[in-house]
């Protein structure tokens with residue numbers, strides 16, 4: 018949670034807030050004026066003001082074949098003779114090109130570690146080139162890259178079509194490190210020292226910005242560059258008639274009560290953009306962790322030689338420091354781009370099953386009695402949940418890895434009691450370390466010199482929840498290792514193996530720092546300035562915590578750590594949430610585009626606080642939030658200290674029933690959701706998807722961001738307004754979609770949305786794709802642990818050809834054994850009235866050391882209108898049509914969908930084994 022006005026109201030914190038006000042001059046309440054705008058940052062001001070035109074940067078000499086593959090050369094700046102910037106161009110397969118411009122090693126420009134996938138370099142592939150005096154052409158399968166020599170410019174072509182041009186408008190800029198001049202001119206003000214509010218940034222290294230323009234040829238929409246509370250399609254920020262907006266900003270901050278529709282960056286940053294249009298999709302990833310601003314232009318403002326006749330969307334990327342390290346992702350489909358991007362930055366984690374179930378959190382569950390009461394409340398009201406969370410108040414005076422024993426006298430017994438019901442707990446572990454001489458973490462960190470230093474080389478001190486705090490330098494591998502050890506069971510006293518972790522405030526949040534974060538001239542490991550790595554800070558801390566859980570685990574369990582701050586590559590580490598939202602309908606609404614944007618940028622395992630963190634949701638808002646949240650990849654209810662209690666049963670009927678239904682829906686769908694997470698883990702495709710990701714040719718989907726898909730087979734048109742009596746629903750494709758609740762079928766209306774009635778709070782439009790088969794576990798249980806042996810129900814949703822197909826992935830739900838092939842991947846197909854179950858794992862991989870005893874208790878076939886007329890005469894026959902074994906179960910049509918056109922057949926109690934190959938024929942004799 019972040020700081021803010023409301024915190025001052027909290028009795029528990031008044032003492033602290035007073036001491037904070039007395040101790041520093043900063044205002045505690047945060048307003049948008051507290052955040053730095055482009056014109057207040059000299060690096061952004063100088064670059065944004067540049068007119069397009071001739072670039073002063075050119076290729077320094079011939080490109081040479083580099084030893085490790087790829088090409089190398091230099092880039093020169095004609096305004097600064099003698100400065101030679103090493104250039105490297107490499108390819109990873111045919112669809113990924115990396116262009117890197119840096120300074121000579123002695124200059125020690127910061128190059129971002131810990132982001133690229135470890136195996137990436139092994140994927141390097143050859144580039145074939147052809148040269149003229151003007152340009153060099155590189156061939157990558159069917160794609161081409163043209164490097165123009167003077168000015169230095171890069172154009173990418175897919176199947177002969179230009180798709181991307183870098184420095185076409187001449188805004189490429191690489192400010193090399195230089196000597197401080199004796200005089201600093203007016204227009205250079207802010208380059209060697211800069212003041213914002215009451216904070217002075219000493220800038221000992223001077224100007225070091227890296228900027229470039231990127232034109233997306235024939236693009237019609239841009240997406241990506243999370244995180245901010247806006248729509249998914251990126252609106253222009255520059256060249257607008259009248260109102261000029263701020264550029265998009267990527268700078269991880271603890272933004273108090275963030276507002277809807279703002280280009281400001283929030284807690285995390287992924288400098289990855291995707292451009293889409295009728296001609297295809299392309300992506301760009303700028304590997305740079307410094308503060309960044311990005312303009313999207315309303316119209317093309319300068320002719321790019323050679324591309325005069327092309328429509329395009331221009332962008333301008335401006336980073337404060339670091340290097341130019343840009344990955345061009347050549348598509349040509351949106352799925353290709355996400356796969357290419359996650360080839361570069363890594364595939365998402367495979368989560369433990371419990372962690373994709375429902376989580377109950379609050380700042381704070383007060384004491385052990387409270388924990389027990391909440392846990393019992395779920396059971397009393399037959400509402401499933403898997404994880405109970407403890408926020409900062411559980412610690413001894415905000416000293417993480419400790420317990421407040423007056424409130425939690427028996428932490429171990431408490432965890433074990435919860436674990437005995439098959440549930441887990443999570444405690445918060447934040448990155449600010451209380452400067453308290455009795456605190457072992459502080460003592461050791463001080464003695465070992467593990468803290469981030471201020472510009473003078475002393476341990477940096479800032480204010481956060483514990484009061485005076487210091488911050489561990491997670492750039493140092495040694496510090497990360499040491500931190501990871503703090504999670505060992507004998508170090509983290511009274512913790513158990515069923516306790517998981519939560520990293521909040523890791524932007525890092527520093528209440529009295531500039532913009533509530535750390536001064537940019539703070540010093541990290543190896544003399545790296547904080548400005549260089551700021552956006553990476555949260556990832557490093559998150560990674561160290563995950564390594565901690567890995568270290569302690571003798572069970573080979575997959576770790577689970579939730580983080581607020583994130584960067585490109587966080588998908589490899591764990592889950593994130595969208596921070597401190599508010600209990601308002603607009604925040605429920607914007608949660609969907611925020612999560613979609615994260616998914617486009619590779620971060621699948623994400624959710625928004627259900628109910629809204631600040632404020633008190635009305636029961637109808639809370640109910641709607643649970644209904645939407647049941648389809649978030651990460652599903653957690655959370656609330657601020659000052660809010661009224663809002664456990665799901667506290668609002669009476671009909672709310673308790675409706676919230677129970679929403680959570681149970683999530684649990685029933687877990688086999689499918691887990692399968693989608695597995696797909697994400699293998700391919701990088703997001704769990705929650707915008708419609709255009711699956712239907713890229715349907716232009717009507719490109720701007721849609723209220724509706725979403727969970728995997729490819731569930732479509733949600735969420736209800737996110739008060740007293741809604743209808744929603745606008747777009748059904749992509751030509752095949753029917755079946756309502757999850759009723760089985761009623763709907764089909765697309767020639768590229769147009771239709772209006773769907775919403776008949777009451779219980780009406781929530783979610784649909785299964787015609788042509789899909791989804792395995793569910795429909796028996797209500799207390800938690801995922803109790804569901805392990807439950808039988809499945811297959812929901813077969815037929816398409817217009819009477820066919821459907823689906824996958825089911827199952828493993829032990831917790832360990833890394835699936836990497837040793839201990840899993841089951843089954844394929845179900847339905848065609849001509851025959852359902853088949855077969856192995857879908859790569860040959861010989863499946864089921865080594867993992868047995869799946871579960872049976873199928875029911876099969877529901879939706880969309881058999883013709884056959885259903887002759888309903889009573891059905892039989893299901895195992896094996897061939899003339900098969901010997903007739904199932905004992907009768908076939909009963911229709912039980913669902915009586916309201917719509919579709920009807921459903923139900924095969925009851927077939928008790929077929931999921932792990933075995935079989936087929937069932939429905940015969941109408």
Ligand SMILES: *[C@@H]1O[C@H](CO)[C@@H](O)[C@H](O)[C@H]1NC(C)=O
Nearest residue numbers: 197198199200201202203205
């Ligand atoms: C530096 O500033 C001083 C005083 O403003 C001026 O006299 C001098 O010429 C300047 N030197 C250069 C190199 O611009």
Ligand SMILES: *[C@@H]1O[C@H](CO)[C@@H](O)[C@H](O)[C@H]1NC(C)=O
Nearest residue numbers: 752788816817818820821822
């Ligand atoms: C119907 O579904 C089957 C199985 O997924 C698929 O092979 C077929 O192409 C689909 N038919 C149509 C018209 O979409």
